[in-house]
Amino acid sequence: MAHASQRSLSVESFKVMDVLRKANQLQAEGKHVLHCEVGQPETGAPKTVAQAAVAALTEPQVMGYTDAFGLLPLREKIRNHYSKKYNLQTEIPTSRIVVTTGSSGAFLLAFTSCFDTGDIVAIASSGYPCYRNILSALGCHQANIPINQEFKLTAKELHNEIVRRKAANLKPINGLILSSPSNPTGAMLSPDELKDLCALCDEQGIQFLSDEIYHGISYGQTEATALQYSQNALIINSFSKYYSMSGWRLGWMVIPEELVEPINSLQQNMFINAPTISQTAALKCWDGDTIEELEKHVTKYRTSRQLILDQLASIAEIDDTNIAPADGGFYIYVDLGKENVAPGLGSVKMCDLLLQEKYVAMTPGTDFEDPDSSLGDRRFRISYAGGIETVRQAMQRFHEFFPTWVERVKKAKGEKKTKE
Template sequence: MVSCSRLIEIRKVPHVHFISVSCSYQSKVKIGIVLTRESWHPYCTAHSTMATFHHSSSWAMSALLLCKLWIISMVVAEGPSESSRTSSLPSFKVMEILGRAIDLENAGHKVCHLQVGQPKSGAPKKVLKSAELHLRTNRLGYTNSQGIEPLRKRIARNYAERYLKQEGGTEVPLQVNPDNIIVTTGSSGAFLLTFLAAFNVGDVVCIASSGYPCYRNILNTLGCDVVSVPVNDQFKVTAVELSAVVKRLARQRKKVKGLILSSPSNPTGAMLSPAELKALCEYCDKNGITFISDEIYHHISYGQSEASALSFSDNVVVINSFSKYYSMTGWRLGWMVAPASLVPALNRLSQNFYLNAPTLSQLAAIEAFDCREELDKHVATYAVNRAVLLAALKDLGLQKVSPADGAFYIYADVSEDLEDAVTFARDLLEQAHVAVTPGIDFEDPASGLGHKRLRFSYCGATEEITEAMKRLKTFWATYPGRKNKN
């Protein structure tokens, strides 16, 4: 093992005095570690949940990305004061729960993991074989910051294979220009690049009231004005719900600049129908709203038809990932399809933030698109798990649950039965060793709904889901925090 460290002096930047970036090389794994002034530790902790550490031929690119994020945040917030945006930045609660679950496992307990959206199946076999080959034969140097051309072309071909578009009254395969595709360090990298390229400080950006927490956290950190759009009784945001918020804000002389939505949704699993998605795209185009469509859960659905926003508009930004359907979470690889007008800015940002997505991941991921039979078997397992979970929640008397049309989450309102969902989730983990996520990760903090809802992830093995439901039923029967024990 060879260890080395480099010291980086950042001068002429307010409030930034010293950053040390160190790196350890062991075998072929290279990891960047950031050490900072003690007073910056709260900012390090907050940002480490949003930035992406990855293996790459540039040993500290991810560490440097963290440094740049801190500097941006300090400039936006005018210094690291107690009232700065980063000092109040929430942590990603699900990662804290995962950390505690791992601690319990290390102490000898068997934990059922229903908290994090991480498929247990692992990467497809062809991807692993390709990675092994490239580790033996490839120097794994830097790539084009936009992503290697063979991968971008294969992504483009996947859209033609999977999606249709109306042209002259006829449905034809959806054509995507590889030049409009940017390969990123997971979808998280795509969110950050898109928000920086598309929005300015003070811009109004809408998100669903029940949604992925990092949208809100990153946008707030970048100085945007984040507005929640209440979901309807099907846990969706359609053009109807968006229009109501746009009109309300217009009366306050505020113009909505952006919208980001996922379909299928995290945490609810709700899916927009093709007609609803088309209407939303048309509304955004008509009103000059940049629509960012998060499609990372595509191909994981249970009878509902899915469509890409690219089928209905040339102005949308579509973000996807290899983490969910392709079961490649730790490979830290995603992509976006952007209008040509945004591509130069996105490329400049990626060059300055992390140079390129992990080279090995890019090379191996080309094979992922030819593994549909293997991957669809995973989706079939999720469908079985979904049925087990829905039946168990019904037996507990929980009636207010999300449709769970897609993805691998069920979102339940437990306010009629529990005093506090956050306390219940903590007690369930500590006493029954079942990890679930309370709604505080997914709701507007001002709404109070985070203490009334629980998210259950069911992308593990069916045996694990079944065991978790047995433990949940036993724990539920005697839990002192229940309102009604009849």
């Protein structure tokens, strides 16, 4: 009989995928489901990229392996992207650029190369759930650091956690992984905040992994890369979001010099290389036509974002201080607040009813919060990656649904009071 390892059994599911499965089931039954759960652009790959893939299909070398770190011309384009976009003073050597199987593949390489079993890695709560789940699978422990009132984890919060652990005689933190713009909150660190965080990590010998997957999708704030402030930071990025190529399974890392050899061995053994066809097509990602097309997507995200914020603002029961800033990415994260939840009636139940009754899929906060905190069942995430019309209809249905939710909560609280 097959036997699953304890390690694999202890890994939580990625709950947004569970919501997606239920939503797809309803869709298969013929229901008009509106997907606001997954963070997946509805737009396909840029035209130039798709055309390049088709053209490359008959070239024999495209069917073969590449170097473990990826095609050199692609790594050169990534290097140029950093010089141009972030105005880096020194060019990054291509030997420090690794093309990966999405940023998810990068996490495995990065975590395995940076951390040993039992190491402590700090993550933000709220934060991207797969950090916690992959780290657990690798036998690393997490230090969950609550985000501040601005929905951010800054040097101050990290410093407080370092001090707290010291005072409590707990093992010190070995690493930190953080995404800015954040999934789920959309909050972005300012360049100064990022600089301070890099400085603190360097001073304390904490390996900083900066997940910059939502760069390119922001609404006015300056995007800074950790590379501007530290040579030790490890940068993770992807073609899944801004470049609208989620299924192509392509990402990249910029890694510190010391990790080049270990990551080379790991990539060779674990993945050999990222998909060759995707690498070949991605060479078109920085062409003028491509960027023009991608910038149009960002304009649409901006419209969808405003649409959701306006609809939420018109709901009296939702306090606007409970809505995360949505500076970047394509998510809006909402805290229902104590008033809009009751025992058994939290955001998990709300998202479930919203899907069952209105066929609108949204993700409860349990995916993004420290499992020991009750906040997960109070918060939920709306993804607006799915296009303006989807968002418009979804928010209309949400608007119809929400008063019925408030009634349910009031009733539950009223009934509880009578029982007392």
